[in-house]
Amino acid sequence: MDQDLQLVKGNEAVAEAAARAGCRYFFGYPITPQNELPAYMSWRLPELGGVYLQAESEVAAINMVYGAAGAGVRVMTSSSSPGISLKQEGISYLAGSELPCVIVNMVRGGPGLGSIQPAQSDYFQATKGGGHGDYRMVVLGPSDLQELVDLTYESFNIADRYRNPVMILGDGIMGQMMEPVRFPELLDPQTLPVKEWATTGRGGKRKENNLINSLYLDAEACWEHNQKLGEKYRQMKENETRWEILYEDAEFYFAAYGTTARIVKKALESLRQRGYSVGLVRPISLWPFPDQAFASLAEKARGYVVVEMSMGQMVEDVRLAVGSELPVEFIGTAGGVMPHPSDISDKMETLIREVGGHK
Amino acid sequence: MKAVFTRPQALSDQATHYCPGCLHGIAHRLVAEALDELDLTERAVGVASVGCSVFTYNYFDCDFQQAAHGRAPAVATGIKRARPDSIVFTYQGDGDLASIGAAEAMHAASRGEKITVIFINNAIYGMTGGQMAPTTLEGQRTTTSPSGRDVSLTGHPLRMSEMLQGLPGVAYLARVSCHDVKHIRQAKQSVQKAFEVQREGLGFAMVELLSNCPTNWGMTPGESLKWLEENMIPYYPIGELKTPEAVTDHGE
Numbered sequence A: 001m002d003q004d005l006q007l008v009k010g011n012e013a014v015a016e017a018a019a020r021a022g023c024r025y026f027f028g029y030p031i032t033p034q035n036e037l038p039a040y041m042s043w044r045l046p047e048l049g050g051v052y053l054q055a056e057s058e059v060a061a062i063n064m065v066y067g068a069a070g071a072g073v074r075v076m077t078s079s080s081s082p083g084i085s086l087k088q089e090g091i092s093y094l095a096g097s098e099l100p101c102v103i104v105n106m107v108r109g110g111p112g113l114g115s116i117q118p119a120q121s122d123y124f125q126a127t128k129g130g131g132h133g134d135y136r137m138v139v140l141g142p143s144d145l146q147e148l149v150d151l152t153y154e155s156f157n158i159a160d161r162y163r164n165p166v167m168i169l170g171d172g173i174m175g176q177m178m179e180p181v182r183f184p185e186l187l188d189p190q191t192l193p194v195k196e197w198a199t200t201g202r203g204g205k206r207k208e209n210n211l212i213n214s215l216y217l218d219a220e221a222c223w224e225h226n227q228k229l230g231e232k233y234r235q236m237k238e239n240e241t242r243w244e245i246l247y248e249d250a251e252f253y254f255a256a257y258g259t260t261a262r263i264v265k266k267a268l269e270s271l272r273q274r275g276y277s278v279g280l281v282r283p284i285s286l287w288p289f290p291d292q293a294f295a296s297l298a299e300k301a302r303g304y305v306v307v308e309m310s311m312g313q314m315v316e317d318v319r320l321a322v323g324s325e326l327p328v329e330f331i332g333t334a335g336g337v338m339p340h341p342s343d344i345s346d347k348m349e350t351l352i353r354e355v356g357g358h359k
Numbered sequence B: 001m002k003a004v005f006t007r008p009q010a011l012s013d014q015a016t017h018y019c020p021g022c023l024h025g026i027a028h029r030l031v032a033e034a035l036d037e038l039d040l041t042e043r044a045v046g047v048a049s050v051g052c053s054v055f056t057y058n059y060f061d062c063d064f065q066q067a068a069h070g071r072a073p074a075v076a077t078g079i080k081r082a083r084p085d086s087i088v089f090t091y092q093g094d095g096d097l098a099s100i101g102a103a104e105a106m107h108a109a110s111r112g113e114k115i116t117v118i119f120i121n122n123a124i125y126g127m128t129g130g131q132m133a134p135t136t137l138e139g140q141r142t143t144t145s146p147s148g149r150d151v152s153l154t155g156h157p158l159r160m161s162e163m164l165q166g167l168p169g170v171a172y173l174a175r176v177s178c179h180d181v182k183h184i185r186q187a188k189q190s191v192q193k194a195f196e197v198q199r200e201g202l203g204f205a206m207v208e209l210l211s212n213c214p215t216n217w218g219m220t221p222g223e224s225l226k227w228l229e230e231n232m233i234p235y236y237p238i239g240e241l242k243t244p245e246a247v248t249d250h251g252e
């Protein structure tokens, strides 16, 4: 079935995958390095009978997403770091009002205006909140374009299942690179289950009004609401945790996600060829963080090297998951610089030497 | 016995939380009457803003979304684009629309979004306790302009309707007042037209209703109506700023 393989750019792959998932509404604002995504949507969605609209700002875009999600349709927005910062208010409201949508962040170097090259420095913002209040969203970090396509497609199902925003956390290089991918079937949104809670207007079909809201002035009621959300987040942890482990019998492990995990795989193979017992833990869901993956290795693992395109963010979650018994080293790049496989393998060799591991 | 005055169908059977003498209640009634008389309630989706009117979703008997402060026109855009057959309206105060949400209002108007915006201008932030708004009049005392608004420091009061007037996307624009019966009748006509314009898909429609805030103005309801008439109307002239030909006049 190789004729189904298509060579596409990452940003366009996300856009097509979303369309295949039944997303017919897109609201966004231009920012590098994700511009091919809205450009693709601007012809693809009208072709499918949907709507592409360029908003006046990311603030407006995420609120358009709120309106459309509340009206019961599959909807998406995309941006890169500075734009995602502007969406944080809206994301908090989406979570508070329990609205499903998909948000794509093709991360670039920061802080501030930063750079336009790939980075992973929005990990904290994506996984720890970013907006105000106690909320969570599923954050998925694919590491190749096929996975990007598959997770984008699935993210709409996750969003609908929990009535919650889902974020695809990519990076500049993932948006720009080309790889062959296979797209899933084009889904007709008419075949999706009707969202009975949506504000479609009563249309003479129901007596009760539908309300999309996150305001609970009474503290007790707001507490109740948070309890309900908390239970939902617990279910997400139970059902939506995703990871990959390479070489489950290794003694030392890298931990890396997204594009960085691909670079780490190179370092990993060269180390193994030289006889080192090393493996890789690759979180795919960054929230919920796959603590289980680290727990499953607790018997054998003797140390970790965490690699990120940041000054050290996911490493904090790895340390929490691994505990204080084992060394967890960090090597990172920042501002849009990519890590080099030889620096990564050097770091691992140093750790193994210090701990006194086998070659 | 014949009932000569009843609650509009589009209003819920609920006591409002508004202060005595506040004109928010009358503005609600005008919107509800328009929905009733044009038979639009079953298609209606309201967007509540952040301000004293945040609970409008409890008072209207139709679907509603609650929006973040100032973002109602963007939320309404999302709803209307997703459900073009819905009749989508926002209900926003002057802090919400003319300050934090000025960009969203301006661009929804500029795009000619087929929504109806009900804009309540009471020249103050009511809900947060009477701070200066962009619409606060020169010399007007508020908790954050205790000696009266000094325009050399804070600029001149913003005439939002005049700002929107030049945009081709705007199909209907009117400024009305709710301070007496005669003006309330005019206001009613304008609110109706603003919904008709949407029903006919003509473009963006907004009615700016000059309103009061006896609580934060520090006046009795009666004094506040007089103050509105004598101070707000001279700076914010009432009348229709823009009308499409296709909309009929509702002669009284």
Ligand SMILES: Cc1ncc(C[n+]2csc(CCOP(=O)(O)OP(=O)(O)O)c2C)c(N)n1
Pocket (backbone or CB within 6 Å): B050, B051, B052, B053, B069, B092, B093, B094, B095, B096, B097, B120, B122, B124, B125, B126, B127, B128, B133
């Ligand atoms: C982002 C944000 N900033 C500030 C507030 C606080 N706030 C609530 S209502 C309001 C002012 C509302 O004033 P206005 O729109 O004039 O409506 P009114 O209360 O006078 O009817 C403010 C500033 C908020 N809720 N959200």
Ligand code: SF4
Pocket (backbone or CB within 6 Å): B017, B018, B019, B021, B022, B023, B024, B052, B122, B126, B127, B212, B213, B214, B215, B216
């Ligand atoms: S504070 Fe002012 S605007 Fe708010 S309900 Fe009271 S009188 Fe009306």
